[in-house]
Amino acid sequence: MKVIKFGGSSLASATQLEKVLNIVKSDPERRFVVVSAPGKRNDEDTKVTDALIKYYKHYIKGADVKADQEWIINRYQAMVDELGFKSKEMVKIAKAITDLATLPIEDNDFLHDTFLAAGEDNNAKLIAEYFRNNDIEARYVHPREAGILVSSEPGNARILPGSYDKLEELRESDEVLIIPGFFGVTSDNQICTFSRGGSDITGSIVAAGVKADLYENFTDVDGIFAAHPGVVYEPHSIPELTYKEMRELAYAGFSVLHDEALLPAYRGKIPLVIKNTNNPDHPGTRIILEHQGATVPVVGIASDDKFVSINMSKYLMNREVGFGRKVLQILEDLNIRWEHMPSGIDDLSIIIRERELTPIKEQEILSYLTRELGVDEVEIEHGLSILVIVGENMRDHIGVTATAAKALSEKNINLEMISQGSSEVSVMFVIETEQEKEAVRALYDAFFRSNN
Numbered sequence: 206m207k208v209i210k211f212g213g214s215s216l217a218s219a220t221q222l223e224k225v226l227n228i229v230k231s232d233p234e235r236r237f238v239v240v241s242a243p244g245k246r247n248d249e250d251t252k253v254t255d256a257l258i259k260y261y262k263h264y265i266k267g268a269d270v271k272a273d274q275e276w277i278i279n280r281y282q283a284m285v286d287e288l289g290f291k292s293k294e295m296v297k298i299a300k301a302i303t304d305l306a307t308l309p310i311e312d313n314d315f316l317h318d319t320f321l322a323a324g325e326d327n328n329a330k331l332i333a334e335y336f337r338n339n340d341i342e343a344r345y346v347h348p349r350e351a352g353i354l355v356s357s358e359p360g361n362a363r364i365l366p367g368s369y370d371k372l373e374e375l376r377e378s379d380e381v382l383i384i385p386g387f388f389g390v391t392s393d394n395q396i397c398t399f400s401r402g403g404s405d406i407t408g409s410i411v412a413a414g415v416k417a418d419l420y421e422n423f424t425d426v427d428g429i430f431a432a433h434p435g436v437v438y439e440p441h442s443i444p445e446l447t448y449k450e451m452r453e454l455a456y457a458g459f460s461v462l463h464d465e466a467l468l469p470a471y472r473g474k475i476p477l478v479i480k481n482t483n484n485p486d487h488p489g490t491r492i493i494l495e496h497q498g499a500t501v502p503v504v505g506i507a508s509d510d511k512f513v514s515i516n517m518s519k520y521l522m523n524r525e526v527g528f529g530r531k532v533l534q535i536l537e538d539l540n541i542r543w544e545h546m547p548s549g550i551d552d553l554s555i556i557i558r559e560r561e562l563t564p565i566k567e568q569e570i571l572s573y574l575t576r577e578l579g580v581d582e583v584e585i586e587h588g589l590s591i592l593v594i595v596g597e598n599m600r601d602h603i604g605v606t607a608t609a610a611k612a613l614s615e616k617n618i619n620l621e622m623i624s625q626g627s628s629e630v631s632v633m634f635v636i637e638t639e640q641e642k643e644a645v646r647a648l649y650d651a652f653f654r655s656n657n
């Protein structure tokens with residue numbers, strides 16, 4: 206049995222909903238359908254979730270919300286009209302949207318989330334009705350009924366472990382269940398959403414809960430590309446990735462799937478496939494626990510900018526007990542997360558994301574390192590990017606780093622740092638952001654376009 210999740214662009218218009226219907230109909234294993242709110246129909250359009258945010262802001266300010274309500278209701282109504290069926294749900298949907306503006310504003314930590322969740326919730330009701338009109342025994346299931354219990358963290362809910370047992374009971378249903386994504390219910394019965402884009406998380410939770418054989422995540426691309434299509438000309442879609450590889454790629458900027466969505470499916474050992482609603486025959490990208498048999502050493506090339514390196518050196522640093530701990534202590538005291546820590550005999554660099562720093566924090570770090578730790582030299586280097594080549598099978602191949610370094614040197618790209626974890630899932634290079642795009646192209650050519 207399969208859990209299938211459709212993103213907002215797959216549900217943006219009647220044409221898209223027809224595709225979704227056909228996809229669900231074409232495979233009786235597709236028993237659990239998790240849906241996002243309607244997304245954009247074109248570049249100028251507004252996502253229903255964003256329209257709900259606007260509506261919320263007007264409501265708490267005491268402004269007139271009529272236009273907001275009408276826009277959102279019309280968005281659903283337009284789909285019904287285009288699909289050409291008589292909807293009984295539409296009256297309830299219109300009421301649900303209007304009734305949001307009767308909820309208490311004071312002392313209501315979950316008001317924002319309740320507004321936002323209405324996008325997926327009403328879409329799920331509408332889709333269930335549309336399916337029923339087209340010979341699918343479909344039923345809308347609220348996350349409360351499904352048992353999606355979450356922590357009380359507005360806008361950033363976490364699933365509570367007890368949810369999975371209740372979710373498993375859904376396996377017994379003979380109907381196709383339509384579950385709104387993006388939110389769950391707290392122990393106080395409040396609506397609480399995951400972070401933005403969180404319908405992917407719901408899909409993954411449902412897949413783990415019902416112990417699905419497959420979690421299909423339908424979006425508007427043919428899977429995960431081996432490099433960013435905005436940088437590399439027509440990169441190929443990766444046929445198969447492991448969860449570890451996906452995690453590495455996501456860390457360095459690949460964003461097809463919500464970051465937190467992998468965990469429930471990974472823990473539940475559920476394979477995941479990313480597919481294209483507009484091209485459902487394309488096999489997409491499968492994300493699995495382990496590669497079976499031999500595959501290529503490198504599966505993808507990722508890069509991300511806005512990194513900073515704190516570089517320090519001190520003569521005989523390696524002999525000083527506790528030096529590293531003291532450096533990390535100052536970061537902890539300033540509440541700074543660090544990412545990587547490449548080192549030499551007498552030097553140490555700490556790589557962090559630029560957003561972790563402020564000019565004041567920079568000054569505090571510099572003065573602590575010079576005054577308290579007596580380093581000989583210290584500098585904070587901005588404008589850095591990380592470049593990551595990913596592939597679990599590089600462990601069994603010699604020369605992967607050599608191929609990368611050769612390709613980069615031929616383009617005159619200076620490698621500021623190199624780091625490879627002991628699990629050998631990836632090799633990371635730190636380079637100047639100015640050279641990032643050229644570096645990605647050079648690596649893509651070296652690993653995928655030549656006969657290496």
Ligand code: ASP
Nearest residue numbers: 241254387401402403404
């Ligand atoms: N509708 C929500 C958002 O736009 C969640 C989602 O689509 O996954 O963030």
